[in-house]
Amino acid sequence: MIFATLEHILTHISFSIISIVITIHFMTLLVHEIVGLRNSSERGMIATFLSITGLLVIRWIYSGHSPLSNLYESLIFLSWSFSIIHMIPKIRNNKNYLSVITAPSAIFTQGFATSGLSTEMHQSAILVPALQSQWLMMHVSMMLLSYAALLCGSLLSVALLVVTFRKNIDMFFKSKNLVIKSFIVGEVEYLNDKRSVFKNTSFISFRNYYKYQLTQRLDYWSYRVISLGFTFLTIGILSGAVWANEAWGSYWNWDPKETWAFITWIIFAIYSHTRTNKSLQDTHSALAASIGFLIIWICYFGINLLGIGLHSYGSFTLTSN
Structure with missing residues (x-):
């Protein structure tokens, strides 16, 4: 009590x-x-x-x-x-x-x-017999730490995509307005606008530099946190395989939870690969991490809602019964 x-x-x-x-x-x-x-x-x-x-x-x-x-x-x-x-x-x-x-x-x-x-x-x-193992703490803690790190890193990547997308949209409309002014308003008015642009160059360059710094920081921290989470995920899957062999007699059973954990690992392995190629960094790697954000929730929460497979301990279905 x-x-x-x-x-x-x-x-x-x-x-x-x-x-x-x-x-x-x-x-x-x-x-x-x-x-x-x-x-x-x-x-x-x-x-x-x-x-x-x-x-x-x-x-x-x-x-x-x-x-x-x-x-x-x-x-x-x-x-x-x-x-x-x-x-x-x-x-x-x-x-x-x-x-x-x-x-x-x-x-x-x-x-x-x-x-x-x-x-x-x-x-x-x-605990049910399958959970009465020394591997419970090792496997589950590593998986949950990986989920937390990967979710945080993925959200940083989503923020990076939003900032990059807005910057590209702003550049598109600015260039479009300059083209319209040069062809429709006339040369004199365009030159006046050009002078005003030069006057505001310091402000624009400062804002662009701030956005550049922000994207660099978002990219830096998302990569660091996702790398940490990917390490935890790998350890969690390996320890889970050893535990599965002890509990069920097989290292891998293609259980729904195992399958989605493997899909999650593949997505973030792709993310890690894109980081090694400079042409695929930033936007492409952030897109892979954003997809991983959805996959993690399916793996962690979606399977529990369904209450199916060998990993259905503590699901809503089992609890209600």
Whole structure:
């Protein structure tokens, strides 16, 4: 009873803190960046990380096994993984470009986990024989850490595509307007416009430089985070294959979860390959990562909704039955 109460309190504390962090992020978007607010949001994410850590530890103690056995526990662990990824830039004292993604992702996953859709999973249960293995912690934790990293990196790639697309649209309309002015308005008026363009050259060049810096930062962090997630995914799939051989007598069974995990690995392997070719970097690699974002959700959440295959532990179908 005491453990359940502590878990309930820590859940509400972490959710409240992350909600405040989201509010601070919106405030910094509406007004000029304030150092005090930014530092408060960073402390808030650290407090959220500690609260979720305490929640997982308490659940581990009173359940007697690692808290990774059903959808509710995996969502809480995924939220914890987002808070870890949030702190990666702090290790090298870099500006945290991940905070805009990690904080909303953490509150989304934790909010869904604590919602009424999965209340029956909140109670810890005895593990089924297939899950009573030392590989549970290794395999599931690696997979969830990979999902968190790949989702963050993919969202950064989506942002890169949006910025690049808007820049191309602006360049297209600017060039179109100049052509129309040169042929319709006449040479004199065009020259006057040209002089005004030269006057605003410094502002335009500054804005273009800012966009260039932004795209470079988005590309840099998306590649770093996706590379980390791809490493975790590879370890998770390999450890899962060893576990499958122990539990089911075969390293690979082409189960729906295994199949989509393999598809996810292939998509991000393609992404990694595009990074080795300079002509395919930026837009092409970002497009591959954006496709991977959808594939991850199918692999992680879609299969659980269907409740089919050997990996249907903790799905909605099994819980309702």
